[in-house]
Amino acid sequence: MANKKLDDYLLQSLKSGNDKGIKEIYNRLYPKVKSYIVSHDGSEDDAKDVMQKALLQLSARAQDENFKITSSFEGYFITICKNLWRRASKLSKMRVTNEGVMDLVHEEREIALATYEQEKWELFQEKLLEISQNCREVLAFFFNKVPYVQIAEKLGYGSENTVRQRIFKCKSKLKEAIHADMRYNELKEF
Structure with missing residues (x-):
């Protein structure tokens, strides 16, 4: 089969x-x-x-x-x-x-x-x-608790501060996408 x-x-x-x-x-x-x-x-x-x-x-x-x-x-x-x-x-x-x-x-x-x-x-x-492929990569590192220094090295960012800003922006985009979905309000009410 x-x-x-x-x-x-x-x-x-x-x-x-x-x-x-x-x-x-x-x-x-x-x-x-x-x-x-x-x-x-x-x-x-x-x-x-x-x-x-x-x-x-x-x-x-x-x-x-x-x-x-x-x-x-x-x-x-x-x-x-x-x-x-x-x-x-x-x-x-x-x-x-x-x-x-x-x-x-x-x-x-x-x-x-x-x-x-x-x-x-x-x-x-x-x-x-x-969300974008780059955001998925950044968030995957973040969720797996990879240190900011290593994320910057792996993704070619200039500093830890750049990584922090990117993580914040990507988390915001993800949160926005989730909140815009009708299912979010249904799940939130439970």
């Missing part, structure tokens, strides 16, 4: 609840999800939970007629899993556990919050592609 055909098949399987297609998703993607989570302080049970939540989240989002995946199905799904795991890891570090206390976090609320975060991430990624 060609990649686009396979991607469409896997997404349609989630939409319709096709057991054969969902099993195909598990067979293809679970080993990668498990590998990522185990290498980031998780267990196999954590990987199974994340896989299940990702399937539920994507299945719910796929029901929207306007929903489409612009990357590969695999890339999109793995990103959902990584975001879910990061969120779960962050929450577990903040949570105090006690054998006699029940966890009050509801599964539906968790899925809704994870979906919300995924939608914000997608909006950010989409708008990042709309």
